[in-house]
Amino acid sequence: MRTTGEGWGLVEDPGGLFGPAIVRWYPAVQWFDGEGFADLLRSTSLYRGLDRDVREPLLDAIAQRIRDRMGDRAPRRYLSVLRLGQRAPSLSSRSLPSRAAWKQLTTKAERRSKKWPPPV
Incomplete structure (x- = not known):
């Protein structure tokens, strides 16, 4: 587990699609007995x-070591x-056509060849 608050690096330039990113870290611990850890x-x-x-x-030895040396936890x-x-803000929903309107304006093949959302 990383011990810094920097994660995998700051997103200094998220491009024109997004504003600055907020990063949240959620650590969790799952406990196993020896047999569960081997599984x-x-x-x-x-x-x-x-x-x-x-x-x-090998896994039997790992499970046994967890039982003997770690109190089976x-x-x-x-x-x-x-x-x-x-x-x-430049890509707010007000400036883009709805998905329904986009589907009406283009064929399936045209949609596949273009990026969504279309350039404004």
């Missing part, structure tokens, strides 16, 4: 890629980052 690891590609003869003894930490930016 979690078993579901990841790193461990799934191992031969069963290697993987299962192991944390798994997660960090969710939300970046939120308001639409720039």
